[in-house]
Every structure is written in C-alpha cells, then in structure tokens.
Amino acid sequence: MFSIGPKVGVRHLQSMLIFSGFCVAFMQRANLSVAIVAMMDRNSTNPDFPEYDWSEQTKSLIQSSYFWGYVLMQIPGGQLTQRFGGKLMLLFSVGIGGIITIFTPFGAQLGDWQFICALRFLQGFCQAALYPSTHTLIARWAPPAERGILVTLCFSGMTFGTVIIMSISGILATSQYGWPSIFYVSGGCGIIWSFVWLLWGGESPRQSKLITPKERNYIESALAAVSKSANNTTPAKLPTPWLSIFTSLPFWVLFITHCAYNWGYYILLTQIPSYIKNVFDKDIQSNALISALPYTANLVLGLCFCVLGQVLLSKKVLSTNASRKIFNTISMWIPMAATIPLGFVDANSSDMAVILLTLAVGINSAALMGFFVNYIELSPNFAATLQGITNFGATLMSIIGPLVVGVVVTDTTDPNQWRIIFYTMVFSYFIGNLLFVTLGSTKVQPWNEPMKRNANRVQQTGE
Structure with missing residues (x-):
C-alpha cells in the first residue's frame, strides 16, 4: 500500500x-x-x-x-x-x-x-x-x-x-x-x-x-x-524492444487512433475556415474574435473534461480503461456527428457553420483524457519511443490532409466537393475510435520491462 x-x-x-x-x-x-x-x-x-x-x-x-x-x-x-x-x-x-x-x-x-x-x-x-x-x-x-x-x-x-x-x-x-x-x-x-x-x-x-x-x-x-522498474531502471539502460512493439496489437490500435484523430482535427483547423469563406462568403480569418473561437473552446472544454474525468476516477465511478474509452469516444464521435450537418448547412446560415466548427474543434480536446494518455499506460519506460512512432504517422496525416483537399476540391465554392472531404473525416473518426474502444488497452505491456521478461524466459526454459 x-x-x-x-x-x-x-x-x-x-x-x-x-x-x-x-x-x-x-x-x-x-x-x-x-x-x-x-x-x-x-x-x-x-x-x-x-x-x-x-x-x-x-x-x-x-x-x-x-x-x-x-x-x-x-x-x-x-x-x-x-x-x-x-x-x-x-x-x-x-x-x-x-x-x-x-x-x-x-x-x-x-x-x-x-x-x-x-x-x-x-x-x-x-x-x-x-x-x-x-x-x-x-x-x-x-x-x-x-x-x-x-x-x-x-x-x-x-x-x-x-x-x-x-x-x-x-x-x-x-x-x-x-x-x-x-x-x-x-x-x-x-x-x-x-x-x-x-x-x-x-x-x-x-x-x-x-x-x-x-x-x-x-x-x-x-x-x-504498476511497473516494477519504473523508478529503479532508467529507460536509457533498457534495450528498445522493437519487435515486441511492432507486433503489439494495443500499439497498432493507438497508432491508427492517433492518425485518424490528426486527419480530422487538422482538416477542421486548416480547411474549414476556407470552406466557410468560399461557400458562405464569410472570412472568419479576418475576424480575430471568431478565429480564436475554436481554439478557445478547445482549451476551456479540455480543462472541463480534465476535471470531470478526474472526479469520476477519484470517486471510482469509472475504471481507468472505461474512462479512456469514453472520453476518446466523446473526442472523436461527437465532432464526427457535428461534421455531417456541416456539409449540409444552408448558404444563408454561416453562423451555424461557425458554431458547428467551434463545437467540433472544442470537443476534440476530450482526447487529452483519451488516447493521449495511453502511451504512458502501455509502456512508461518507452512512452517517448511509442509517441515518436505514432506522431510520425499522425504528422504525415496532417500534411497529406490539406493536399487531398487541394485535389478533391477543385471548386472551393462547390459544397458537394467539400462533402467528400467531410465524409473522409467521418470515416476516419469512426474507424479510429471504434478500434480504440474495442481493441485498445490501458494495461502495462509485458515488453515494457524487457530485462525482466528475458530473465523469466531464461528461468522457465532453464537455459
């Protein structure tokens, strides 16, 4: 104790x-x-x-x-x-x-x-x-x-x-x-x-x-x-278990979830302002107050989710596993639900489009209580390595996303072309969170302590 x-x-x-x-x-x-x-x-x-x-x-x-x-x-x-x-x-x-x-x-x-x-x-x-x-x-x-x-x-x-x-x-x-x-x-x-x-x-x-x-x-x-070696052995002294990491199902679920999140999040932040400007003739980037709204909502709601999550965990209303998956679902499926009507908002309702954008970006912050914590839970010793690998893929998604928009949306005033982009976001959010909820894990993985794992193997085989 x-x-x-x-x-x-x-x-x-x-x-x-x-x-x-x-x-x-x-x-x-x-x-x-x-x-x-x-x-x-x-x-x-x-x-x-x-x-x-x-x-x-x-x-x-x-x-x-x-x-x-x-x-x-x-x-x-x-x-x-x-x-x-x-x-x-x-x-x-x-x-x-x-x-x-x-x-x-x-x-x-x-x-x-x-x-x-x-x-x-x-x-x-x-x-x-x-x-x-x-x-x-x-x-x-x-x-x-x-x-x-x-x-x-x-x-x-x-x-x-x-x-x-x-x-x-x-x-x-x-x-x-x-x-x-x-x-x-x-x-x-x-x-x-x-x-x-x-x-x-x-x-x-x-x-x-x-x-x-x-x-x-x-x-x-x-x-x-949680981890016997967390304080006794520095990660620098531990060999990185590359094979175990790349054959780990929870790691690949985390990788796909992070990539799916970045695809939707960065398209929302970088491309939706252009959509609102060209389709609704409302340049939100020229208005400092409106431009800051999605970010402000993201910050405020992130702190609210943080407090709510901590209260639920401390009072043991939710287990760690349930908490991560519930908040991750909030962060991806509610923005997914807000994105669908965004593509069908009437051209005279630009304010509604801004509200939906702000809602989607703001609620994305629940991911901080979701998959963002999962690196440490899977492997405290190799959290940096896991994060580096998944962020490599996720950053590629944030680079490729705007390029795909440029290929698909040849006429920026055509809402039908923008809907195709929205559908990719909906698909990405849906699949990413579905995998995290069904196959994700919050348990420390055996390869977090490779030395201990190898010692046990030697003891069992008698080598």
Whole structure:
C-alpha cells in the first residue's frame, strides 16, 4: 500500500512548467501563420519593415517547411529522449526553437523566403522531441491516478499558446516594432522559459531538489505498483524492444487512433475556415474574435473534461480503461456527428457553420483524457519511443490532409466537393475510435520491462 501525497506539490509545478513550455513552443510554431500576412501586406505604409511579394505557392511552401523538419525527426526524437532524458530534450526543443525564432526576421532579410524555409525546417527538426520528452517526464512524475489531469494540464499549453499568439500578433504587427516583434516576443519567451526550466525542471522525483520526501515516496510507490522498474531502471539502460512493439496489437490500435484523430482535427483547423469563406462568403480569418473561437473552446472544454474525468476516477465511478474509452469516444464521435450537418448547412446560415466548427474543434480536446494518455499506460519506460512512432504517422496525416483537399476540391465554392472531404473525416473518426474502444488497452505491456521478461524466459526454459 503506497503513501498518500500532498494534494498540491512539485509534480504540479512540473506540469505547469511543461504547460508553459508547450505554450511558448506553439507560439513559436503558429507565429508565422499570422506574421506572414503582415509580411506580404502591400498596402503597408510603414517603410521601416520590408514587405515581400511572394506567390501563394511560395507562401504555402514557407508554411509547410516546419512540418517537414518536424516529421523527419519524430522517431529519432523519441530515441534521443529515451537516451538523454525528457528534461534535456524539452529544453533543447523550446530553447533552440526560441533562438531560431528570434533570428527569423534577420533570415528573411538575408536570404528571402529560402532562408525562412531553412529556419522553419530547423525549428521543426528541433521541436520534434516536444511530445516524446513530455510523455517521458509525465511517466516519471504522474501517479497513475493523476495521469489524466496532469497530461491535460501539460498539453493544454499548446492551445493556450495558439490563442495567445493569435490574440497579440495583430497588435504587435501594427506597433512601432512591426511584424518582426511577433518573432521577437515568441522567441524571447522561449529563452526566458529555458532558464526557468533549468532551475526548477526535474527529470524525475528522485533527481528533483525541490520535492519533499513524502511526495517523492508517494509518486514512486504509486508508479512501482504498476511497473516494477519504473523508478529503479532508467529507460536509457533498457534495450528498445522493437519487435515486441511492432507486433503489439494495443500499439497498432493507438497508432491508427492517433492518425485518424490528426486527419480530422487538422482538416477542421486548416480547411474549414476556407470552406466557410468560399461557400458562405464569410472570412472568419479576418475576424480575430471568431478565429480564436475554436481554439478557445478547445482549451476551456479540455480543462472541463480534465476535471470531470478526474472526479469520476477519484470517486471510482469509472475504471481507468472505461474512462479512456469514453472520453476518446466523446473526442472523436461527437465532432464526427457535428461534421455531417456541416456539409449540409444552408448558404444563408454561416453562423451555424461557425458554431458547428467551434463545437467540433472544442470537443476534440476530450482526447487529452483519451488516447493521449495511453502511451504512458502501455509502456512508461518507452512512452517517448511509442509517441515518436505514432506522431510520425499522425504528422504525415496532417500534411497529406490539406493536399487531398487541394485535389478533391477543385471548386472551393462547390459544397458537394467539400462533402467528400467531410465524409473522409467521418470515416476516419469512426474507424479510429471504434478500434480504440474495442481493441485498445490501458494495461502495462509485458515488453515494457524487457530485462525482466528475458530473465523469466531464461528461468522457465532453464537455459
């Protein structure tokens, strides 16, 4: 029987630090999507900051360059995290990303769009370890009973950062410092965060100088009850069981679920604004308040789901397995249900389309209490590797999705062509969650402790 820890402790401080790290990282990731509008504004009257005459093709190339570096480093990023630890790799992701961000305006002056593409590629390359490092840290800091709430707290930072940069970018771009200030602010925040993380961030409770013995014993005993090697052996000393991972049904279910989620989520975020603009003649991207609505709903509802899930688990209304599958169903099948009428909304009801989009994106956040936690549950020791592999496939989905839209939707004002895209989203969400509910698992897999597994095999065979 493990001890009872403090209700608020250093584990929550670590989660808040990771939250702010994600916030800053996504400010760095999303800043260009807003800044590029000011960079290409031919009507600007401010001669102090250059404007660039880029084509739409060049603009798309600049905006996608981040993701090519990001996807290339996904699996290696998981392995590097396993080798060097979550603290160092998270520091590297946010800190180096901040330096690159600050240098972006100078890069534009030095080498035009080609240099910006190179910088964004490097930024994506560096930030590929964001998710693997966070899963590694949570696996060592979050007691099983608190994983849902701490995971949600950490990953809510990505939505909060997006809302912040979208809210302030317009003000920064029109200030006396011009559009470069968007990069200076988001990059500077990354460097400041890096110093705070160096001082207060901890790889594990055992390596933290801030934690009390009572809280450390609480965390370690709770983790040991699930995985014997969780605190005694560092993942760097464990050989990655590649064959066991790639022949594991729960892993492949998680992989498909993550890919299905990304397909629907990123089409919603990147393409539906275009659908509403062209079909309903309502440009929601020109309205800062409406543009931020889906992200704000995602953040608020994510925190609500977090509290609800934790209450249900603490009062033992739901088991961990039931909780993960119920919240994952909410995150994928309710947006699926909202997407179907979105393709049939009357052209005079643009407000209804915006409401459905906001509802779909907002409720997607329930996934933070669903499959997002599953990496740690399947394998605390190899959560970074699992996350790197699945995020590789999921990132490809977020890249391929807009390309498919470009092929299918040849006339952006034709709602019938858009319905085909909506049908792919419905199919993706339905199949992804169906597999997770029927075949997914929340049990620690035998290959989480390969040394122990091999020792048992030797003992049984007498070799």
